[in-house]
Amino acid sequence: MDERTADVVILGAGPAGLVLANLLRRDGVDCVVLERADREHVQTRARAGFLAANSVRVLDRHGLSAGLHERGHTHHTCEFRTEEGRFRLDYSGLGLGEQHTVYPQQHLVTDLLAQFLDSGGQVRFGAEALAVHDADGERPSVSVREGDGTTTRWRARYVAGCDGRHGAARTALPPTTRYQHRDHQVSWLGLLVEAPPSLDAVGYAVHPRGFAGHMARTATTTRYYLQCERGTPADAWSEERIWEELDLRMGAQKYGPLHRGPVIQRTVVDLQSDLLEPLRHGSLLLAGDAASLLSPSAAKGANLAILEAELLAGALADDLLRADPRGLDTYSERCLPYIHRAQAFSRWMIDLLHGPEGRDPAPAPPRGWPRADLASLRDSRAEQDWFAEHYVGV
Numbered sequence: 001m002d003e004r005t006a007d008v009v010i011l012g013a014g015p016a017g018l019v020l021a022n023l024l025r026r027d028g029v030d031c032v033v034l035e036r037a038d039r040e041h042v043q044t045r046a047r048a049g050f051l052a053a054n055s056v057r058v059l060d061r062h063g064l065s066a067g068l069h070e071r072g073h074t075h076h077t078c079e080f081r082t083e084e085g086r087f088r089l090d091y092s093g094l095g096l097g098e099q100h101t102v103y104p105q106q107h108l109v110t111d112l113l114a115q116f117l118d119s120g121g122q123v124r125f126g127a128e129a130l131a132v133h134d135a136d137g138e139r140p141s142v143s144v145r146e147g148d149g150t151t152t153r154w155r156a157r158y159v160a161g162c163d164g165r166h167g168a169a170r171t172a173l174p175p176t177t178r179y180q181h182r183d184h185q186v187s188w189l190g191l192l193v194e195a196p197p198s199l200d201a202v203g204y205a206v207h208p209r210g211f212a213g214h215m216a217r218t219a220t221t222t223r224y225y226l227q228c229e230r231g232t233p234a235d236a237w238s239e240e241r242i243w244e245e246l247d248l249r250m251g252a253q254k255y256g257p258l259h260r261g262p263v264i265q266r267t268v269v270d271l272q273s274d275l276l277e278p279l280r281h282g283s284l285l286l287a288g289d290a291a292s293l294l295s296p297s298a299a300k301g302a303n304l305a306i307l308e309a310e311l312l313a314g315a316l317a318d319d320l321l322r323a324d325p326r327g328l329d330t331y332s333e334r335c336l337p338y339i340h341r342a343q344a345f346s347r348w349m350i351d352l353l354h355g356p357e358g359r360d361p362a363p364a365p366p367r368g369w370p371r372a373d374l375a376s377l378r379d380s381r382a383e384q385d386w387f388a389e390h391y392v393g394v
């Protein structure tokens, strides 16, 4: 078997892996990124799109933000709709006064990849990590099926598991790792539509037929979500039905029509969250979705991944270049409070957008409609400040 070495072997070329790779490379740490998919797939996969102010600061700090400042746009308003009415929150004037930058994740990944490769970084596409070996020792290794079908063994000093929820890093953890998983009992049909955004705000519609969401992506594409029954296949709904449901739940008749266009990507997301604790097992360190899965209800996944990647890069560089292991020793405990807060807020958003009664699509209208939590968000400045701080923050 072919053997290769790098000080840090990074599994996965998502936001976590690529921010980490860029920061390590800039510091002069020898690293390689192993990515199961091909480059085209990684650069076109539509995912999140809302970057928190802190994520932009991290990317600014390390010279990784030129693309998002050039092509992204800032966003600071969300609108809640029910059958009874609607209200808007301009969160840039609430809480910490921060706003989002809308920049589709695939564009960010494209920028991060280009920057890493241009600086001489090495990414092996089509290279699937099969297993991480000897993670509890000082010379871990990763067996990899390369794109041409051959198997390689990568030896490292550290392995960074940035390979998501179904990657190889998670399977290498010992049974003592604490695993918490939550199924939120809600499913969303996620749609990418080729049409400009229909409103200048994130739209959240809380409707007796189920939740509907509207999120800007670019001038010509928009993300919509429709709560659907668990187990619904992604292609079950015709485009006609999709637009009927979106119109109805978003109150298009009352509040103005939605810009229609072809649905170019669709997936069903079962809202779940989980967490593996600690995030370090010997020489294996977890970041991004590999460490904790977040439901998309508050768009926190990519933002946490960026924050963790920065912490991990600093800790690895301190250890490898300055023989200072303290950053790695405390990596897990420094990340966990951010993860706990993001998960708590994401859960709160799920309850706000569906409500305990609303988790069943097409339930009887909840009692006391409009709901008390929405009403206090509409009316209470203290509640709005709290919301804004957590909604944009990580």
Ligand code: APR
Pocket: 011, 012, 013, 014, 015, 016, 017, 034, 035, 036, 037, 042, 047, 048, 105, 127, 128, 129, 130, 162, 163, 164, 165, 166, 167, 168, 287, 288, 289, 290, 294, 300, 301, 302, 303, 305
């Ligand atoms: N070997 C190599 N690569 C792998 C393997 C494997 N065994 N398994 C998965 N991968 C790759 C995937 O193909 C993917 O490109 O790991 C990468 C993980 O990237 P993301 O799923 O984007 O995860 P992460 O970098 O943690 O991003 C965090 O952004 O939009 C959100 O939902 C997304 O919350 C997630 C976040």
